[in-house]
Amino acid sequence: MSSTVEQIVSRPQIRETQCFIGGKWLPAASGKVFDTIHPATEEVIAQVAEGDKEDVDLAVEAARDQFDGGEWSRLNARERGRLMYQLADAIEAESEELAALETFDNGKPISDARGDISLVADCLHYYAGWADKIQGDTIPINGEYLCYTRREPVGVVGQIIPWNFPALMAAWKWGPALAAGCTIVMKPAEQTPLTCLRMARIAQNVGIPDGVINVIPGYGPTAGAAIVKHPGIDKIAFTGELATAKIIQREAAETMKRMTFELGGKSPNVVFADADLDVAAEGAHFALYFNQGQCCCAGSRLFVEEKVHDEFVDRLIEKNKGRRLGDPFDPQTEQGPQVDQAQFDKIMQYVDYGKQDGAQCVSGGQRFGDQGYFVEPTLFAGVSDDMRIARDEIFGPVLSVLKFNDVDELVRRANDTNFGLAAAVWTRDITKAHRFAAQVRAGTVWVNCYDVFDAAAPFGGFQQSGLGRELGEAGLAAYTESKTVTVSLG
Ligand code: ADP
Numbered sequence: 170m171s172s173t174v175e176q177i178v179s180r181p182q183i184r185e186t187q188c189f190i191g192g193k194w195l196p197a198a199s200g201k202v203f204d205t206i207h208p209a210t211e212e213v214i215a216q217v218a219e220g221d222k223e224d225v226d227l228a229v230e231a232a233r234d235q236f237d238g239g240e241w242s243r244l245n246a247r248e249r250g251r252l253m254y255q256l257a258d259a260i261e262a263e264s265e266e267l268a269a270l271e272t273f274d275n276g277k278p279i280s281d282a283r284g285d286i287s288l289v290a291d292c293l294h295y296y297a298g299w300a301d302k303i304q305g306d307t308i309p310i311n312g313e314y315l316c317y318t319r320r321e322p323v324g325v326v327g328q329i330i331p332w333n334f335p336a337l338m339a340a341w342k343w344g345p346a347l348a349a350g351c352t353i354v355m356k357p358a359e360q361t362p363l364t365c366l367r368m369a370r371i372a373q374n375v376g377i378p379d380g381v382i383n384v385i386p387g388y389g390p391t392a393g394a395a396i397v398k399h400p401g402i403d404k405i406a407f408t409g410e411l412a413t414a415k416i417i418q419r420e421a422a423e424t425m426k427r428m429t430f431e432l433g434g435k436s437p438n439v440v441f442a443d444a445d446l447d448v449a450a451e452g453a454h455f456a457l458y459f460n461q462g463q464c465c466c467a468g469s470r471l472f473v474e475e476k477v478h479d480e481f482v483d484r485l486i487e488k489n490k491g492r493r494l495g496d497p498f499d500p501q502t503e504q505g506p507q508v509d510q511a512q513f514d515k516i517m518q519y520v521d522y523g524k525q526d527g528a529q530c531v532s533g534g535q536r537f538g539d540q541g542y543f544v545e546p547t548l549f550a551g552v553s554d555d556m557r558i559a560r561d562e563i564f565g566p567v568l569s570v571l572k573f574n575d576v577d578e579l580v581r582r583a584n585d586t587n588f589g590l591a592a593a594v595w596t597r598d599i600t601k602a603h604r605f606a607a608q609v610r611a612g613t614v615w616v617n618c619y620d621v622f623d624a625a626a627p628f629g630g631f632q633q634s635g636l637g638r639e640l641g642e643a644g645l646a647a648y649t650e651s652k653t654v655t656v657s658l659g
Pocket of ligand 1: 329330331332356357358359387388389390392393394397408409410411413414416417
């Protein structure tokens, strides 16, 4: 756990632990707090206000006031964009502090947290540019009429986010919402509330009007459910588990809220024998183990063509041996702990399932160290399509390798899932690559690369991996309502 090249980063100060409502920092109405921990040491690092329905009610009131006639609703679009640029710039200026806070709360290695925060600023810069470019159409309808559409903000949005990319998921949701002119009630995940609260402080400092962004830390079935059911909220944007999304869909139906969902996956990652195997092995390793395997789009079903299968598995075993686990504040660390005990237990359960179902654990499979929720990078070979480790989302550093020969059969197998978030293919043959990209049922397909994200490129799932898209223009559209205006010229 020592670094020779770059200094171990110091632990950041935790300043924001309360609800942020209408520009005020408030304890929960109930007075309750919950612990947030550092997953590498399991120590409690802060107690955070446990928001619930009463706090959500106040936050919705503040957000509605701004939306229905407050300063925000009167601000012209270019000025809104200017404030967003300032927010993005201020986040960039505080990026080192924010990255350290992310590492403290989530456990991800500091080098990864720095990458996340730079994407946060990039996403907000990107959407700042959209604020004054949201236009409708003029439509040539029959008769003597002028017909045009306006794209108006959808209203007050409830945004519920997970713990795997806490700051980045906040940015993905704030960016389009603010650009469109919406106001926000956000609930960060109970495991990782700290960076979202810090971002709210930065938004306040740059002059985003009070009540535009409200943050209620707390639990899903209480604070989260209160957001979902609130009649003053027009849209829910959710990222998390499929099972939670189904509850939300049912509960939000009562008030006919607009909904976007970004859920889980069991993404097929396909390596053909003609691929550049050095690049493919690096890519397949990264596709699964990045962020401790806690990615909704993780390449967790690795299909390798039989001719190169054994050699490829050997390469992956070597890479796992060289992976550096340890103190996430050490810039040399590549893999930190899982986020909490529950995730750790779930992953170890799946390692057992893999063994019980007859797969060969050829690397890892154990806890790493005796403190913190570390899991060794784990590799299963000899996996068949029906095993639990090939069907369920594990959300940890457990990779399943499946063999294939026949390409048509491969497409059928890749699509044999209820998910459809992402897929990737590694080959030097462009025909094979494009054919696979067209045939696979997934919202994102990477060719000879993995996890390439950009604020301008839409992301979201087919089937049970989600509803709607985030990022890009498609992500913005989900925060607007279209209004048709018809004027008689008679
Ligand atoms: P994960 O397994 O990634 O924690 P969840 O779907 O449980 O996925 O959590 C994602 C987010 O959804 C978190 O902010 C969590 O608090 C919230 N959440 C959980 N249950 C509910 C619910 N019933 N209603 C609204 N939000 C919820």
